[in-house]
Amino acid sequence: MNRIIQRLPENCGLDIIGDIHGYIAPLEKLLASLGYHGNQPHAEGRQLVFCGDLIDRGPDSPAVVARVMGLVAAGHAQCIMGNHELNILLGETKHGNHWYADPDDAEGNQTAMRDPAAKKRLKEFFEGLPLVLENDQLRIVHACWDPRSIELLRSEGGSVMDVYRRYEQQTHQRLTERNLKGLADQEEASLGAAYADPSGKVPYIWLMAARDAIYQDSNPVRVTASGLEEPLKAYPPEVYGKPLSEPDAEPFFAGGKWRMVRRVKWWNQYQEETPVIFGHYWRNFGTPDLAGVGKFGPDLFEGIEAHHWMGKKNNVYCVDFSVGMRASERGGGHLAAVRFPEWTVVHDEHDSLENAIAIEHDIDEAGRDAMPFRIFVDDNFNYMDESSRYCLGKFESFDAAVTRCKSIVDEFLVKHNTDQIDAESLLKLYTMFGEDPFVIPTPESETRFSAWDYAKQRCEELCEGS
Numbered sequence: 001m002n003r004i005i006q007r008l009p010e011n012c013g014l015d016i017i018g019d020i021h022g023y024i025a026p027l028e029k030l031l032a033s034l035g036y037h038g039n040q041p042h043a044e045g046r047q048l049v050f051c052g053d054l055i056d057r058g059p060d061s062p063a064v065v066a067r068v069m070g071l072v073a074a075g076h077a078q079c080i081m082g083n084h085e086l087n088i089l090l091g092e093t094k095h096g097n098h099w100y101a102d103p104d105d106a107e108g109n110q111t112a113m114r115d116p117a118a119k120k121r122l123k124e125f126f127e128g129l130p131l132v133l134e135n136d137q138l139r140i141v142h143a144c145w146d147p148r149s150i151e152l153l154r155s156e157g158g159s160v161m162d163v164y165r166r167y168e169q170q171t172h173q174r175l176t177e178r179n180l181k182g183l184a185d186q187e188e189a190s191l192g193a194a195y196a197d198p199s200g201k202v203p204y205i206w207l208m209a210a211r212d213a214i215y216q217d218s219n220p221v222r223v224t225a226s227g228l229e230e231p232l233k234a235y236p237p238e239v240y241g242k243p244l245s246e247p248d249a250e251p252f253f254a255g256g257k258w259r260m261v262r263r264v265k266w267w268n269q270y271q272e273e274t275p276v277i278f279g280h281y282w283r284n285f286g287t288p289d290l291a292g293v294g295k296f297g298p299d300l301f302e303g304i305e306a307h308h309w310m311g312k313k314n315n316v317y318c319v320d321f322s323v324g325m326r327a328s329e330r331g332g333g334h335l336a337a338v339r340f341p342e343w344t345v346v347h348d349e350h351d352s353l354e355n356a357i358a359i360e361h362d363i364d365e366a367g368r369d370a371m372p373f374r375i376f377v378d379d380n381f382n383y384m385d386e387s388s389r390y391c392l393g394k395f396e397s398f399d400a401a402v403t404r405c406k407s408i409v410d411e412f413l414v415k416h417n418t419d420q421i422d423a424e425s426l427l428k429l430y431t432m433f434g435e436d437p438f439v440i441p442t443p444e445s446e447t448r449f450s451a452w453d454y455a456k457q458r459c460e461e462l463c464e465g466s
C-alpha cells in the first residue's frame with residue numbers, strides 16, 4: 001500500500017479545511033458550524049479533511065494538533081502533511097515554529113510544547129500523514145498537484161520522510177555536479193549586504209535561479225507540500241531548461257532576501273478533469289496587501305475573485321483564506337472549509353451553513369450549468385428522515401446519472417443475493433435497508449427513475465431459476 005497517496009471515502013459528504021496555523025478558536029467555531037461536536041460522528045455521516053499546515057504562527061499549535069489527532073483517531077477525519085509539518089520532521093527551526101523547535105524562545109502569544117512525550121506523539125502523528133488524498137471525484141494536496149511529482153510518489157512504498165531524504169540526496173548530487181551550487185553560492189556571496197537589503201536592487205543571476213529552482217522542483221515531496229518554482233528569466237540559450245510559464249521578470253524582495261525564482265501558478269497548467277482542492281498559498285481578499293507583509297512577493301491570485309475557482313478548466317480551488325495573517329500586524333484572514341459535494345465555502349465567522357458561499361464551478365462558456373443532473377440518496381431505513389438525504393454528485397446527462405443510480409441498487413442486491421434467497425425476500429431486504437437514489441431534474445422527454453421499480457426488476461432477473 002502506498003502510504004504517501006491515500007484514498008478519500010467515496011460515498012459521504014466531505015468538509016475540507018484549509019491551513020489552520022495554530023488558530024484553535026476559529027477552528028472550534030468552524031467545526032461547530034459544520035456540525036462536528038467533540039469526537040462524535042457527524043449526524044449526516046460526513047467526514048473532515050485537513051489540508052495540512054495545522055501549526056505555526058498562531059497562538060496554540062499544540063491544541064490544534066491535539067484536536068485533529070483526536071478526530072483522526074476517532075475515524076472522523078483525514079489529514080495531509082503541509083510544509084510546516086515537514087519542517088518539524090526535518091528538525092528545522094523556522095519563524096513561527098519556536099513553540100516546538102525552541103520553546104524557550106517561543107513568541108509571547110504562543111503556547112509552547114516542552115514535554116518530551118507530547119513532542120514524540122506529535123512527531124509520530126506527523127510522520128504517518130500522507131501527502132495526497134484522492135478518490136475518483138476529488139484530489140487534495142497541500143500546495144501543488146504536479147503530474148510528474150505525483151507519478152513519482154505513486155511508485156513509492158516508503159514513508160514521506162524516506163522518500164524526501166532519498167530525493168534530497170539526489171538533488172544534492174545534481175547541484176554539486178559541475179559545481180552548480182558552488183558557483184551560485186559564489187555569485188550570492190558577491191552580492192554582499194545588498195542581497196538582504198530591500199532598499200537596493202540586485203542584478204538577476206541565472207546560476208542562483210537554477211540552483212534554487214532545481215532544489216525546489218527535483219523533490220516530489222517538496223513540490224507537493226510547498227509548490228513548483230521557476231527562474232524569473234529564461235535560461236541562457238546554451239543551457240537546457242523548461243520553458244517558463246510567464247514572461248521574464250526582475251528579481252523581487254521577499255522573506256528577507258532578493259529572489260531569482262518565482263512560484264509557479266501550477267493551476268494554469270492543470271489539464272485533468274478531476275477537481276483539486278489545496279491550501280498553502282494565502283488567498284487575498286483584496287483589502288490586506290500580502291506583498292506588503294513582505295513575505296511572499298507577487299500575489300499569485302491577482303485577477304481571481306475571492307471565492308472563485310482557478311485554472312484552465314476552472315476546477316482547482318485554494319481553500320487557504322489566510323487565517324495565518326492574523327499573526328501579523330495587519331490581521332485579517334479567515335479559516336475556511338470547502339463542502340463537497342455541495343460546493344460551498346464556509347468561513348469561521350459564518351455562524352451557520354446558511355451563510356455558506358456557493359462556488360459553482362461547472363459552468364460552461366455559454367454560462368449554463370454543465371452538470372445539471374444531481375443524484376440525491378435517501379436510505380430506505382430512514383425514509384421518513386430527510387436529514388439523512390445526501391447529494392452524491394452531479395452529472396452532465398440524465399442517462400449518466402441514472403446509470404450511477406442503478407449501480408448503487410445493483411451493488412446492494414448483488415451483495416445480498418445468496419443461493420437461499422428468492423426475489424421477493426431480496427426485494428424486501430432492499431426496501432428495508434438499501435439506498436434509494438433519485439435524479440433531479442427529470443427531463444420532459446424521460447421517465448422519472450425509480451430505484452424501487454428498478455430493484456424489483458433486478459431482483460427477478462437475479463433470482464431467476466433459483
Ligand SMILES: [Mn+2]
Nearest residue numbers: 053082083280
Ligand atoms: Mn503551507
